[in-house]
Amino acid sequence: MRIPKDVLVEWMDAVNNGDVEGLLALYDEHAVLIPTFSNKLPNTPDKLRDYFEKLGSREGLSIALHEKTLHVQPIKxxxxxxxxxxxxxxxxxxxxxxxxARFSYILDLSKPRPIMQHHSSQVPRML
Known part of the structure; x- marks a missing residue:
């Protein structure tokens, strides 16, 4: 059985391997992404593809989790x-x-494509 962290690990592995198809396979067809590096809100599979292809074209692209910050909250x-x-x-x-960047996901693990919403934004500088 899949647990929430599994989805995050799959997502990070797909980013680190430049696997756009793997990324898209995690997002529900009606998912909304509030992305780290765009002011647009990709909310269709084609818009998600465009965003991840553009991001994936960055040389040396990788992502790593700050393990101690991970918080999983069951909803229902x-x-x-x-x-x-x-x-x-x-x-x-x-x-x-x-x-x-800070992130939040809403996941429905009953679905094969569990990401319903994903928000990611750069950590702001302190005042």
Whole structure:
């Protein structure tokens, strides 16, 4: 049986392997993504594909979870929220940069494509 963290691990593995099809296979057909690196809200499979293909074209793209920040919250039956912080890394104009981002997912583990909503935003600088 799949647990919420399994979905996150599958998602990160797909990002790290440049596997756009693997990423898309995790998102419900009606899923909404509030992405880290775009001001658009991909809410169709084609828009999700466009976003992940563009992101995947970044040289050296990788992502890693800050394990201690992971929080899983059961909501009802097979519905969960998953939140925490992960670190994006990719090349920008010849320099490898890190982008910490906070994330939240709404998952329905009863579905083969469990991601219903995914929000990811860069961690803001403190005042």
């Amino acid at each position: 039956d097979d519905i969960y929220t998953l939140s925490g912080i992960y670190n994006w890394r990719f090349d920008v104009e010849g320099e490898m940069l890190n982008f910490e």
